[in-house]
Amino acid sequence: MPSPSRQEALETLTRGVDVLVVGGGITGAGVALDAASRGYRVGLVERRDFGSGTSSRSTRLVHGGIRYLPQGHLGLVREALRERQLLLRLAPHLVRPLGFLIPLYRGTRRPLGMRLPRWLAPLTHVGVGVGLWTYDLFSRDPRLRHRRLSAQEVQEVLPDLRPEGLQAAFLYWDGQTDDVRLTRAVLSSARALGACTVNYVEVVGFERVGGRIRAVGIVDHLTGRTAEVPVRWVVNATGIWAERVAALAGQTPVRIRHSRGVHLVLRPHAVRASAALVIPETDDSRLAFLIPWEGRFVLGTTDEPYEADLDEPPVTRADAEYLLDHANRYLRSRLRSEDVTAVYAGIRPLVSRPGVSTAALSRDHVVVASESGLVTVTGGKLTTYRRMAEDTVNAIARMDGRPRSCRTHLLHLAGAEGLEEARAELERSPLDPDQRGHLLAGYGGSAREVLALLQESSHLAVRLAPGLPHAAAEVVYACRWQYAVTLADCLYLHTRLAALDGAAADLAAPQVAQLMARELGWTPEEVDRQLHQYRELRAKQDSWRAGTGETREREAGRASAGLSATSPT
Secondary structure (H helix, E strand, O other), X not given: OOXXXXXXXXXXXXXXXXXXXXXXXXXXXXXXXXXXXXXXXXXXXXXXXXXXXXXXXXXXXXXXXXXXXXXXXXXXXXXHHHHHHHHHHHOOOOOEEEEEEEEEEOOOOOHHHOOOOHHHHHHHHHHHHHHHHHHHHHHOOOOOOOEEOOHHHHHHHOOOEOOOOEEEEEEEEEEEOOHHHHHHHHHHHHHHOOOEEEEOEEEEEEXXXXXXXXXXXXXXXXXXXXXXXXXXXXXXOOHHHXXXXXXXXXXXXXXXXXXXXXXEEEOOOOOOOOOEEEEOOOOOOOOEEEEEEOOEEEEEOOOEEOOOOOOOOOOOHHHHHHHHHHHHOOEOOOOOHHHEEEEEEEEEEEEOOOOOOOOOOOOOEEEEEOOOOEEEEXXXXXXXXXXXXXXXXXXXXXXHOOOOOOOOOOOOOOOOOOHHHHHHHHHHOOOOHHHHHHHHHHHHHHHHHHHHHHHHOHHHHOEOOOOOXXXXXXXXXHHXXXXXXXXXXXXXXXXXXXXXXXXXXXHHHHHHHHHHHHHHOOOHHHXXXXXXXXXXHHHHHOHHHXXXXXXXXXXXXXXXXXXXOOOOO
């Protein structure tokens, strides 16, 4: 059965909940699932679409964080690897093992972010090997053990890697996911347990009685209507906006520093590779990756302090050139801006520590509970969302005086069940092989719900864009099952088409708008408005290709800091 309509969910929410979660990213979704699984009446509100912020702009990894080992964050690595193993089991349709190649070149001084004295450089491979052995030890998965590769094996795994000056290479394993689909699977699981989730609803105030928050004021951005939600507990899971939401309640539980991470999506066959490439050294001592994803490649990331627009952080030409230049130091074939099919920038919420750079700040999370009933959770990373949620709901249960054990380490996420049945139904469907694989990988057992739409109308099997597997049925599914309400959200978040290839999404936009119009009752004027808003967003995100005065200033700053491209040898 499709989810309750958005209006029905909103009406249910305003009747009151035990726990109101503010924020519909991966952290808020995890809290909603955990609280609902312990028997709380749960509501969740998100001021835009679910997963539209940082949770849609990650490197698409579920990983322990290999770079945190040399920084000494062993507890974080151990915890993240434990969560990685859980997700490989609880969401096998969304989280899959991926091999990573670490090449070590002669003259490398900062492998994996480590700063080594020159006399230690010849022993770099020994130190990296010890680190990977520790990584394997923490993961406790004999299937995912690292190994050292021969020169011949390196060329088989990544034919486009430059062999000149290569001294050693290792292959280790981590997990890959689609961050938005993971977020939506967690939300679907929470709704199945009774949680009420509503997008495009913003918290605008808190009502106190005797020092306790008893109601939360909200506004529905689609209708402009305001309402109050009676609550017992409020969880502030808004990530980069956590300080702002806490301030509405008159509190400042934690100081956050924002860090911007830029990623580029590259065309198919831009690189010949069957594994991800770890770019072993960057000028600012950060780790970067070139990762296969959905038939494309994701190249990222940067790590810079950021204090500007949190809603739409920009990607500049200097950002793109920085990433391309670093990748090109290690590749035979040169990557160019023409190879980039999409870009995105995300903002990390890092718990502030005086005098520490954003790249060096720990990705540990914090949970701060107040007597008013507001619990703030922030920091952390995509991989550890479940543990963040567990700690948050544990805090509520302690204050509530009714301890209830966490169960999320036992709960398979939506789509994990019925994989074989879905595979069999897909084989019998009229879809092309690449479309079948796409639906199974993106929806798991829930692909049967998408297939059911084809029985209503065979035209829903049509591709949204030539050469890409996305089908029209996914648009209808997004409207009926996932509360898609804008064209931009459908293209960027629900189908992921614009996140893969902006030009392809531009071609598909009119067709997608008409499909949504039939589902949501849009007038011709609303269709035009939605197309206009989408095209404005696309123009803004594609502005990096032209460059601006700000870009030239950033380029000059990088040059003065000595961040020019150099050979790995």
